[in-house]
Amino acid sequence: MVPGAKPRKVACPICSKAAEFSPANPWRPFCSERCKLIDLGQLSSESYRIAFEELDDGAPEDPRE
Numbered sequence: 001m002v003p004g005a006k007p008r009k010v011a012c013p014i015c016s017k018a019a020e021f022s023p024a025n026p027w028r029p030f031c032s033e034r035c036k037l038i039d040l041g042q043l044s045s046e047s048y049r050i051a052f053e054e055l056d057d058g059a060p061e062d063p064r065e
């Protein structure tokens with residue numbers, strides 16, 4: 001098994017096009033710089049904020065006393 005011998009293809013999270021997930025693709029897991037920039041822009045959008053807030057909440061302690 002040689003790492004990188006078989007480049008993995010992933011679906012671009014933005015446009016769902018096949019993107020090569022390898023060092024040859026600096027925009028991975030996106031297919032292009034454009035899609036990466038679009039994703040960065042969405043970091044400040046509400047849908048992403050909500051997701052981050054949920055993640056930030058973490059695992060609550062057992063509420064039972």
Ligand SMILES: [Zn+2]
Binds near residue numbers: 012015016031035
């Ligand atoms: Zn894309």
